[in-house]
Amino acid sequence: MHNFYTAVYDIVAQIPEGRVTSYGAIAKALGAAKSSRMVGYAMNLSHTHRPGLPAHRVVNRNGLLTGRHHFASPTQMQERLESEGVNVKKDQVMNFKLLFWDPLVEITL
DNA sequence: CAAGTGACTACAG
DNA sequence: ACTGTAGCCACTT
Numbered sequence: 382m383h384n385f386y387t388a389v390y391d392i393v394a395q396i397p398e399g400r401v402t403s404y405g406a407i408a409k410a411l412g413a414a415k416s417s418r419m420v421g422y423a424m425n426l427s428h429t430h431r432p433g434l435p436a437h438r439v440v441n442r443n444g445l446l447t448g449r450h451h452f453a454s455p456t457q458m459q460e461r462l463e464s465e466g467v468n469v470k471k472d473q474v475m476n477f478k479l480l481f482w483d484p485l486v487e488i489t490l
Numbered sequence: 491c492a493a494g495t496g497a498c499t500a501c502a503g
Numbered sequence: 504a505c506t507g508t509a510g511c512c513a514c515t516t
Contacts, residue, residue, distance in 0.1 A: 405500095423497090447497055
């Protein structure tokens, strides 16, 4: 069992609606700050490991929707975010700093 | 086994 | 501010 992926999904599942976080932040919350790529990798497989996960709330450190091409539809990520009240312009989350949800700070164990 | 790839980041120029 | 390079690590070929 890959505890790492499971831990990633557990954190992603706790991202509140209308909020976003980054791969690096999740990696850091897991104590593996250097494994941000693995977080992205885990998200790529999330559809099989944990279907229904709000993967659209995870963006890169710039608030860019880098993973949108991996969704069922390239526009689904943006559509879902906007549906939650998150404004997206040119694949970039508006007000990203304000909407950013840091698992290290805001997580409730 | 070596080399390539990627939903990432940080740092240097 | 923008571009290029390098570190990172699991997985594929």
